[in-house]
Amino acid sequence: MPANAPKKVVLAYSGGLDTSIILKWLQTEYGCEVVTFTADLGQGEELDPARKKAELLGIAPENIFIEDLREEFVRDFVFPMFRANALYEGLYLLGTSIARPLISKRLVEIAAATGADAVAHGATGKGNDQVRFELSAYALNPDIKVIAPWREWDLTSRTKLLEFAEAHQIPIAKDKRGEAPFSVDANLLHTSSEGKVLEDPAEDAPDYVYQRTVAPEAAPDTPEYVEISFERGDATAINGEAMSPATILTKLNELGGKHGIGRLDFVENRFVGMKSRGIYETPGGTLLLEAHRGIEQITLDSGAGHLKDSIMPRYAELIYNGFWFSPEREMLQALIDESQKHVTGTVRLKLYKGSVRCVGRWSEHSLYSEAHVTFEDDAGAYDQKDAAGFIQLNALRLKLLAARDRRLKG
Amino acid sequence: MPANAPKKVVLAYSGGLDTSIILKWLQTEYGCEVVTFTADLGQGEELDPARKKAELLGIAPENIFIEDLREEFVRDFVFPMFRANALYEGLYLLGTSIARPLISKRLVEIAAATGADAVAHGATGKGNDQVRFELSAYALNPDIKVIAPWREWDLTSRTKLLEFAEAHQIPIAKDKRGEAPFSVDANLLHTSSEGKVLEDPAEDAPDYVYQRTVAPEAAPDTPEYVEISFERGDATAINGEAMSPATILTKLNELGGKHGIGRLDFVENRFVGMKSRGIYETPGGTLLLEAHRGIEQITLDSGAGHLKDSIMPRYAELIYNGFWFSPEREMLQALIDESQKHVTGTVRLKLYKGSVRCVGRWSEHSLYSEAHVTFEDDAGAYDQKDAAGFIQLNALRLKLLAARDRRLKG
Amino acid sequence: MPANAPKKVVLAYSGGLDTSIILKWLQTEYGCEVVTFTADLGQGEELDPARKKAELLGIAPENIFIEDLREEFVRDFVFPMFRANALYEGLYLLGTSIARPLISKRLVEIAAATGADAVAHGATGKGNDQVRFELSAYALNPDIKVIAPWREWDLTSRTKLLEFAEAHQIPIAKDKRGEAPFSVDANLLHTSSEGKVLEDPAEDAPDYVYQRTVAPEAAPDTPEYVEISFERGDATAINGEAMSPATILTKLNELGGKHGIGRLDFVENRFVGMKSRGIYETPGGTLLLEAHRGIEQITLDSGAGHLKDSIMPRYAELIYNGFWFSPEREMLQALIDESQKHVTGTVRLKLYKGSVRCVGRWSEHSLYSEAHVTFEDDAGAYDQKDAAGFIQLNALRLKLLAARDRRLKG
Amino acid sequence: MPANAPKKVVLAYSGGLDTSIILKWLQTEYGCEVVTFTADLGQGEELDPARKKAELLGIAPENIFIEDLREEFVRDFVFPMFRANALYEGLYLLGTSIARPLISKRLVEIAAATGADAVAHGATGKGNDQVRFELSAYALNPDIKVIAPWREWDLTSRTKLLEFAEAHQIPIAKDKRGEAPFSVDANLLHTSSEGKVLEDPAEDAPDYVYQRTVAPEAAPDTPEYVEISFERGDATAINGEAMSPATILTKLNELGGKHGIGRLDFVENRFVGMKSRGIYETPGGTLLLEAHRGIEQITLDSGAGHLKDSIMPRYAELIYNGFWFSPEREMLQALIDESQKHVTGTVRLKLYKGSVRCVGRWSEHSLYSEAHVTFEDDAGAYDQKDAAGFIQLNALRLKLLAARDRRLKG
Numbered sequence A, B, C, D: 001m002p003a004n005a006p007k008k009v010v011l012a013y014s015g016g017l018d019t020s021i022i023l024k025w026l027q028t029e030y031g032c033e034v035v036t037f038t039a040d041l042g043q044g045e046e047l048d049p050a051r052k053k054a055e056l057l058g059i060a061p062e063n064i065f066i067e068d069l070r071e072e073f074v075r076d077f078v079f080p081m082f083r084a085n086a087l088y089e090g091l092y093l094l095g096t097s098i099a100r101p102l103i104s105k106r107l108v109e110i111a112a113a114t115g116a117d118a119v120a121h122g123a124t125g126k127g128n129d130q131v132r133f134e135l136s137a138y139a140l141n142p143d144i145k146v147i148a149p150w151r152e153w154d155l156t157s158r159t160k161l162l163e164f165a166e167a168h169q170i171p172i173a174k175d176k177r178g179e180a181p182f183s184v185d186a187n188l189l190h191t192s193s194e195g196k197v198l199e200d201p202a203e204d205a206p207d208y209v210y211q212r213t214v215a216p217e218a219a220p221d222t223p224e225y226v227e228i229s230f231e232r233g234d235a236t237a238i239n240g241e242a243m244s245p246a247t248i249l250t251k252l253n254e255l256g257g258k259h260g261i262g263r264l265d266f267v268e269n270r271f272v273g274m275k276s277r278g279i280y281e282t283p284g285g286t287l288l289l290e291a292h293r294g295i296e297q298i299t300l301d302s303g304a305g306h307l308k309d310s311i312m313p314r315y316a317e318l319i320y321n322g323f324w325f326s327p328e329r330e331m332l333q334a335l336i337d338e339s340q341k342h343v344t345g346t347v348r349l350k351l352y353k354g355s356v357r358c359v360g361r362w363s364e365h366s367l368y369s370e371a372h373v374t375f376e377d378d379a380g381a382y383d384q385k386d387a388a389g390f391i392q393l394n395a396l397r398l399k400l401l402a403a404r405d406r407r408l409k410g
Helices: A017-030 A048-057 A070-082 A100-113 A129-140 A158-167 A246-257 A281-300 A302-319 A327-339 A385-410 B017-030 B049-055 B070-083 B097-114 B128-141 B157-167 B245-258 B283-299 B300-322 B327-339 B385-410 C017-030 C048-056 C072-083 C097-112 C130-141 C159-166 C245-258 C283-299 C304-320 C327-339 C385-408 D016-032 D049-057 D072-082 D099-115 D129-140 D160-168 D247-260 D282-298 D303-320 D327-339 D385-409
Strands: A008-012 A035-039 A064-068 A119-120 A145-147 A183-186 A191-192 A222-230 A236-237 A263-269 A276-283 A345-352 A355-362 B008-012 B033-040 B064-068 B118-120 B145-147 B183-188 B192-195 B224-231 B234-238 B263-269 B275-281 B345-352 B355-362 C008-012 C033-040 C066-067 C118-120 C143-146 C183-186 C191-194 C224-231 C235-240 C262-268 C275-281 C345-352 C355-362 D008-010 D032-040 D064-067 D118-120 D145-147 D183-186 D191-194 D226-232 D234-238 D264-269 D275-281 D346-350 D357-363
Touching: A008 A017, A008 A100, A017 A035, A035 A048, A035 A100, A048 A064, A064 A100, A070 A100, A070 A246, A070 A281, A070 A327, A100 A129, A129 A145, A129 A302, A129 B385, A191 C283, A222 A246, A222 A281, A236 A246, A236 A281, A246 A281, A246 A345, A263 B283, A263 B300, A281 A345, A281 A355, A281 D008, A302 A327, A302 B263, A302 B300, A302 C304, A302 C327, A327 C304, A327 C327, A345 D145, A355 B263, A355 B345, A355 C130, A385 B234, A385 D385, B008 B017, B008 B097, B017 B033, B017 B118, B017 B157, B033 B049, B033 B097, B049 B064, B064 B097, B070 B097, B070 B234, B070 B245, B070 B283, B070 B327, B070 D327, B097 B118, B097 B128, B097 B300, B128 B145, B128 B300, B224 B245, B224 B283, B234 B283, B245 B345, B275 C008, B283 B345, B283 B355, B300 B327, B300 D303, B300 D327, B327 D303, B327 D327, B385 C385, C008 C017, C008 C097, C017 C033, C017 C159, C033 C048, C033 C097, C048 C066, C048 D032, C066 C097, C072 C097, C072 C235, C072 C245, C072 C283, C072 C327, C097 C118, C097 C130, C097 C304, C130 C143, C130 C304, C130 D385, C224 C245, C224 C283, C235 C245, C235 C283, C245 C283, C245 C345, C262 D282, C262 D303, C262 D357, C262 D385, C283 C355, C283 D264, C304 C327, C304 D303, C385 D129, D008 D016, D008 D099, D016 D032, D016 D160, D032 D049, D032 D099, D049 D064, D064 D099, D072 D099, D072 D234, D072 D247, D072 D282, D072 D327, D099 D118, D099 D129, D129 D145, D129 D303, D226 D247, D226 D282, D234 D247, D234 D282, D247 D282, D247 D346, D282 D346, D282 D357, D303 D327
Parallel strands: A008 A035, A008 A119, A035 A064, A119 A145, B008 B033, B008 B118, B033 B064, B118 B145, C008 C033, C008 C118, C033 C066, C118 C143, D008 D032, D008 D118, D032 D064, D118 D145
Antiparallel strands: A183 A191, A191 A276, A222 A236, A222 A345, A263 A276, A345 A355, B183 B192, B192 B275, B224 B234, B224 B345, B263 B275, B345 B355, C183 C191, C191 C275, C224 C235, C224 C345, C262 C275, C345 C355, D183 D191, D191 D275, D226 D234, D226 D346, D264 D275, D346 D357
């Protein structure tokens, strides 16, 4: 056993086969005490079996932590991110990325509460999630140890994993004997699928990959309209009914999923340097983005909006790369939050067979001035002659450039 | 007549009632010679009537210029812009903005060829188009005069305009007697509608506003797949058939329009300082953007892609504001074009009832490495242990920050 | 008199000849009541004469406002700007730009307090100051009228101005009979000089232009060291002595001026589209910038610092262009302020014959870790082997690019 | 010996003790053939001794490469970088960073020419140079092996190194027996010193650290003026005399060094995550930056200049981090180079006791228009009334914001 082996480890534990193997491996490899942490982030699985499985694997009841984090997840992570209209590489709503910091935060907090000196996760050495888990953990506790068994152990094939499981009396569900045709991550914001049958980016994803949205072809033949209300940049009500953050996202997921909205077939650049292909389903988040953009259209000033747009790619990249708990993400958040003071009002969306469109928006905070824009007589709100001076001064440097070109050629 | 009154003016002339009134007003107000320029940018109207109308209004045949600019428009303006995945304020494909510089360029060139000292346009004093026309004109000829009758004359009501038309024997089509319910601009890239019945952003646009796309509800019940090929960032073929730029966009418009794709209900920030609401239809452009993003996903490096993403909002803003012919737009174009050397390959899109999704992409220039990303044995392409060092060094500064916080609190 | 002529105007009044002429012109042109506002921003002139002059010109005592704004100027404008290390076009410390918003703020507030419907300033129609005054005024009161006599009147030559002054019994100091050889603006942050003898950017500025700094050649032959302490990004003490913001800047001006520091000969791009040449003297500000950078070097994280650096040019441009009171400046300020929480500590500067260099810095908030960086044995603080993995993953995309190039050529 | 041990290695060889130890270590550790590459980048050392030393250590003559790269270094690396006015973290002229890519390029090329499968360098595992060497090498040859002995071997103390040297008959100069008090890197652009006596950032650097510049106090008591001419952004002549790139930089180093210009005491953020303190001397580069900015002031448009300024921090960071040979650096270079077409003209600098100031600049490509900016009658070049419209439209959105605030409060 290495000299600096962990003595007590908090493991991000799903109750599934893989993290059960990790649990046992930590015990046998390091002889350390294991604390399990299982969070409900809206992945749609019951948590009770995780408790039973942990107990079965010998975890003491006081070392089993099971928590419903859905409200915290949406309120403190998803909503702040949506204030930025964040999209990674133009299209991806960051559903996996945004969940990792919260899990790490609780791992580190539970470590402090239970006197553990290490945390462990089940992410592989090829992906982004290891980075996100570990950067978050180190940012919150610089002395914490992080154990990433997939980078350490020699269980490098499905066969070896199953052998290890059998050797340690870990129950294996029948359908886990064969290899899953793809790998899934889910939380209240999205479901992502990747690997194996999805590895050829030229091939359309098979229909059975999609789990949270009906096919657009199978969606209702009649459009549905929904109104989302915002206060200071965050959604607060659906169709006039006030709801908690997690409730709103749950409801939007139902609506979006029913209409086949939020599917994304995507090849992205991982932080670790390679391209990968993923299938994402973000039904509620897709509605939320469209609605937030809609309410910003009338309540956000152009200077504020253009500044937000220009820093958004960096903000999204930071979250994707795992830097949620970093000074620069917090600085950008301060900038974004400052912009949202008046992003209050209501938007109407039209949902239909795979797409969502904002078709109306209104607000007491609106900056839209019919008096200024109207084709009709504007009663002096705007003096068209001002435009001449505006253009002349904007043109001045262009004229000086053109005059130089002419002079040098002439 | 003012001392610096124009002697000869090239007018951007559509053949419609408004620019016919301008034509006559220029003649009467300034006593100047008028040259008409009518361009086919794919707006879908015949140009012959414009020639006849100009002749009727007394323009000499040698002063009537009618040109088909569709290929130049798509090749030298639309395609370069799409290399950037340009979207104004997150959503607008800049269909009006991108057409103005080309019209100004031809106006200035025709002025030089005909010895005119001025150009004139029919844009109002409240909009962006006046800015775009004039900045382009001044950037190409610093001494050109620009006449913007809408900012000068006193024909400030529909009634006065019609009286002027009647007084000057300008034919008025029957359906122009009443006010149009909204205002339209069209070219090969898009149709925009704004004003009047569209002025309340809370109200859904009536269905008769849409001119180039069927309603998604009326689109075919069966999805259609289309393959678009790119070379160095520009579309070159549809379903394997090579086509000219304008032919490609025309064909994509048919496909997108048939499936109800590319509708946008949008409140935007005008350069002149007010918000306005527009309805845009960009069927072909919407397909093109999705396809271009798809091919970039596998052929563009992350460093290149993220840099492009970060400067895109500024690039789009420049085009929107009328700075196509500016050093900074050309600098950004040089950056963007440098990135497109390997953006070559083919994308498959799925079109269905209002939405388009990229569902496959392949290329000899692909950077996607199944060997690296695979969940299967990667035969040593990637050493997972490298990730530990990668994370440690990325985490180092975060650890130092956390240690400081602890030290100062402790 | 125009229908919408102002009834009561608050004039930014220096007590000099030009603003005295404006005062009288406002009275005669508009027949309006004039309120004078004279601020001490550290320009180094006594304010009492301004009061006397105003009285002499018939301003009622209750309409004469004279205020010492030095502390507010430094605390709420200069210091927040220096948190950003703001430089316009790489070199200019924005000494004029940052004073204008405060003057406008007080003009608007005094207008509200006195029931005035307009404000007036003495900036010309060619410069940036008119823009800064007016944008600030409109941002604080959308209905305020702004009178800019230089853009309106016909007093377009020195002769006409003097004639007007004589005709209205405005006293003319003897040295004002001839034209000043250049134009000066001054406040606690800087002195700027421009125009006339300075208009040829090829010609060195004559020595008599400089007013606040000795020539480096005339500075002491012995270097002087000074220590500046910061708390949360703002200077709070010099050589260990705590001082108020304005006192600190005053003291730094003395030190810098004595050593010939902070002279800038500069050709800049005005917002209104032309280039102009200015001579700036910012002795204290130059020290402050060097010191602030020095303390940030050890207390600011790289992620935070690089983000600040990247937005700085836009922040500086906003201030230069007059957008201090804009949402986007406030958003950027929120970002910058968020970064300064730990910018606390002390810096030692060396001043010598025209230049200043930071030669030492220390702080309890330091992130500098001798344990990590040392060439000596680091006792395990840093594992050099981590660097291998760090490099491999940073290199991965570059390798994939190189492999593609090889493949396509091969 | 590891299975994938290198067979033939090209070593970046200075001829000094450390790289001689590496040479021998490569031979003994891997039993591989060693090729030495010694470049003259202007570090100011003779190269002949390196050849003799290599021969002495048993390198075959055909495996000894000694090259004068000074012109290529300045022309293809230093000058392109100076077109950007690149400064890392506001102050550092990147003298070390910019030399590494060229060395790597030649290493990889010599490897190809000699059939070597690996390259080796003498950078430690804590610094940036390892990253710069290796990213460049991998970007140019994805299959090259890179050997970094300092990360691999167990010669972790001075004593062990000297023992290894003695055991292998490597001559040790007497003054190398003791430890150097700091570590030095030099090339034509700069000298950097770091480590040991410099490790406490609170302590002023001792005077003996400076090697290339006299102390300002010891510089001439009389200012010196120098004129630098530029063509398309690159310096081409000094005081009217055309010179090659390396000759120009050499001459500027003499001038700057004589006047004590270009010293920097700096704490920077390394890419590998820690802060370090360095003393930099960049005499010629400091003059070049000031001159380049000066000529840009009159020849570069504001739109172009502001865009350059805004991307400069990212460009500098890329070079600092070792990404010279990356798509994004090349994209930014394309943008920068596009801006330099008219950056042609001459600048006059004043050098005096540690500081340099631009005091004059002129060019046929100048955009400075005395006609526009003059305080005198401008003969109609500029209509001051245009400013009113310019301000009104820039203010419009601010007025709408202020009106909203008033409405919501009212």
